[in-house]
Amino acid sequence: MKITDKLIKEISALAKLEFDEKSAELMKADLEKIIGFVDKLSEIDTEGVEPLIYLNEEVNILREDKIKAVITQLDALKNAPQKDSDYFKVPTVLKK
Amino acid sequence: MNTYRSLNSIKNAIKAGETTCLNLVEFYIQNIENNKTLNAFAEVFTEEAIKNAKEIDAKIANGNAGKLAGMVIGIKDNICYKNHKSAAASKILEGFESLYSATVVERLLDEDAIIIGRLNCDEFAMGSANENTIYGATKNPLDNTKVTGGSSGGAASAVAANLCLATLGSDTGGSIRQPASFCGTIGFKPTYSRVSRFGLIAFASSFDQIGPITNTVEDAAIILEIIAGEDDFDSTVSTKKTDKYTYLLEDKSTKRIAYFPEFFENEGLDGEIKSTIESQIQTLKNNGHIVERVSFPYLNYLVPTYYVISTAEASSNLARFDGVHYGFRSSNANSPESTYTKTRTEGFGKEVQRRIMLGTFVLSAGYHDAYYTKAQKMRRLIQDKTNKILKDYDFILSPTTPHTAFNLGLEHKDPIVMYLEDIFTVLANLSGNPAISLPLARHSNGMPFGTQLMAKPFHEADLLAFSHNLINSL
Numbered sequence: 338m339k340i341t342d343k344l345i346k347e348i349s350a351l352a353k354l355e356f357d358e359k360s361a362e363l364m365k366a367d368l369e370k371i372i373g374f375v376d377k378l379s380e381i382d383t384e385g386v387e388p389l390i391y392l393n394e395e396v397n398i399l400r401e402d403k404i405k406a407v408i409t410q411l412d413a414l415k416n417a418p419q420k421d422s423d424y425f426k427v428p429t430v431l432k433k
Numbered sequence: 434m435n436t437y438r439s440l441n442s443i444k445n446a447i448k449a450g451e452t453t454c455l456n457l458v459e460f461y462i463q464n465i466e467n468n469k470t471l472n473a474f475a476e477v478f479t480e481e482a483i484k485n486a487k488e489i490d491a492k493i494a495n496g497n498a499g500k501l502a503g504m505v506i507g508i509k510d511n512i513c514y515k516n517h518k519s520a521a522a523s524k525i526l527e528g529f530e531s532l533y534s535a536t537v538v539e540r541l542l543d544e545d546a547i548i549i550g551r552l553n554c555d556e557f558a559m560g561s562a563n564e565n566t567i568y569g570a571t572k573n574p575l576d577n578t579k580v581t582g583g584s585s586g587g588a589a590s591a592v593a594a595n596l597c598l599a600t601l602g603s604d605t606g607g608s609i610r611q612p613a614s615f616c617g618t619i620g621f622k623p624t625y626s627r628v629s630r631f632g633l634i635a636f637a638s639s640f641d642q643i644g645p646i647t648n649t650v651e652d653a654a655i656i657l658e659i660i661a662g663e664d665d666f667d668s669t670v671s672t673k674k675t676d677k678y679t680y681l682l683e684d685k686s687t688k689r690i691a692y693f694p695e696f697f698e699n700e701g702l703d704g705e706i707k708s709t710i711e712s713q714i715q716t717l718k719n720n721g722h723i724v725e726r727v728s729f730p731y732l733n734y735l736v737p738t739y740y741v742i743s744t745a746e747a748s749s750n751l752a753r754f755d756g757v758h759y760g761f762r763s764s765n766a767n768s769p770e771s772t773y774t775k776t777r778t779e780g781f782g783k784e785v786q787r788r789i790m791l792g793t794f795v796l797s798a799g800y801h802d803a804y805y806t807k808a809q810k811m812r813r814l815i816q817d818k819t820n821k822i823l824k825d826y827d828f829i830l831s832p833t834t835p836h837t838a839f840n841l842g843l844e845h846k847d848p849i850v851m852y853l854e855d856i857f858t859v860l861a862n863l864s865g866n867p868a869i870s871l872p873l874a875r876h877s878n879g880m881p882f883g884t885q886l887m888a889k890p891f892h893e894a895d896l897l898a899f900s901h902n903l904i905n906s907l
Contacts, residue, residue, distance in 0.1 A: 344794075352748060352793040353755075353773040354786055367787055367848055368794065374849050375737040375795075378807050381814070388809030389816055392639045392865040393626040393669045400665050412532045416759030425757050428767050 535632020607858025748792030
């Protein structure tokens with residue numbers, strides 16, 4: 338499959354990544370190789386095969402709805418790159 | 434000099450008054466220092482390990498120590514430990530300190546294991562050489578010009594160099610078994626869902642599994658016994674009863690073993706590894722086991738299936754790294770959008786970005802069915818075929834890796850060359866089965882390599898017992 342500049346732009350926008358011209362070219366070449374490699378799967382007829390989504394055999398393992406582990410607000414803010422006493426801080430959303 | 438290579442020998446030595454936990458910890462800390470060039474550890478918890486060793490020595494004296502008293506263990510940098518750093522070897526998690534401990538860590542500590550530090554690995558466990566890391570590459574203790582393999586390279590290196598007794602790694606496509614093979618240690622991936630993933634930084638949630646790297650099968654069994662089983666914090670973990678893996682090691686019954694001619698005929702497989710495993714097959718037959726050729730038609734579809742599904746899951750799991758809640762934020766962020774984009778672009782390494790891009794592509798509108806759903810269907814065929822074979826056989830035997838540890842610093846132009854490192858290991862992750870790599874021999878190039886055994890889901894006890902006997906007969 339041919340990977341176009343447009344496709345790289347669309348995928349990187351979804352992935353929240355950006356590439357300058359040179360790294361976009363490299364990414365394009367890599368993706369083209371990798372997608373060419375995984376295209377091998379089209380050789381196998383999978384008509385009527387149920388997709389395997391969950392590897393665990395059990396479904397809906399339930400437990401009592403009791404609070405067991407608690408993360409306080411203070412804990413939750415501990416690793417934030419920017420915060421004040423109560424909130425995560427982000428750059429200004431609405432410019433004046 | 435500490436030459437203890439198993440928990441039992443350590444326990445006996447402690448009992449005989451030949452050593453203490455404190456002696457052991459001091460020895461390992463010195464040995465880590467002496468082997469700093471290996472770059473196996475991202476951080477050593479020196480003071481804390483010494484303090485814990487003293488406490489556990491007191492418990493031993495009082496006769497109330499846990500089952501793992503005497504075990505000094507390292508954890509891969511993607512396993513969380515409360516109030517300790519954990520970065521999955523990524524810039525994007527620089528400085529992050531976990532708010533809670535992984536279930537596996539809690540269980541080790543409850544049984545008085547001493548956690549000595551966190552271990553170098555590939556960024557978010559993505560890699561097969563332990564070179565994609567903010568800490569710099571780990572080196573193979575048997576030859577410092579060679580890689581350790583990855584992604585649990587630090588974990589394998591540390592055990593091989595006697596920097597601690599055992600380590601916990603994680604295995605998504607072979608990340609425990611491949612470095613174990615390269616470093617000459619035992620690497621064990623339990624059945625998917627046997628061990629809680631709570632507190633493991635997620636890469637691909639339907640593949641990831643925590644497991645031990647050790648010198649002996651016995652130690653792998655002891656560790657599994659402690660870490661396996663139900664967990665209120667992981668709804669995907671199996672509620673099946675765990676076995677007394679250590680008590681079952683003496684089983685010496687004859688087994689039925691399958692091997693795949695397609696694996697042995699693979700052009701990438703080193704001739705010497707091939708012939709050594711072929712002679713191992715002969716030995717097993719001579720010892721009364723039934724070993725038979727069984728065709729497995731999907732060899733060349735394993736790695737493609739794995740890369741489609743695992744990158745899809747990774748792109749979704751890694752969406753949480755947004756520069757807002759924890760870790761690194763780009764200093765160029767000046768809006769919400771650029772907070773995400775600049776942070777992720779500057780914070781993720783090249784291989785991680787490649788996989789996020791591939792995963793985003795296979796999940797995107799217009800390509801989802803052709804790639805993602807297609808691969809999930811393929812995964813069903815692979816799992817069905819594997820378990821059909823394991824209806825007739827107890828184990829599947831294969832090489833762990835196509836070759837021995839390669840040179841550090843090979844810059845592969847083609848990422849697929851590195852992806853094919855997982856060609857023999859990835860089957861167990863696609864199907865969910867347990868698998869172990871056992872050190873088999875030394876190649877004429879001086880480096881070790883392993884043999885891999887895979888078993889039926891939740892048949893860890895059989896797999897460990899057979900491995901135990903096999904190793905003792907080598």
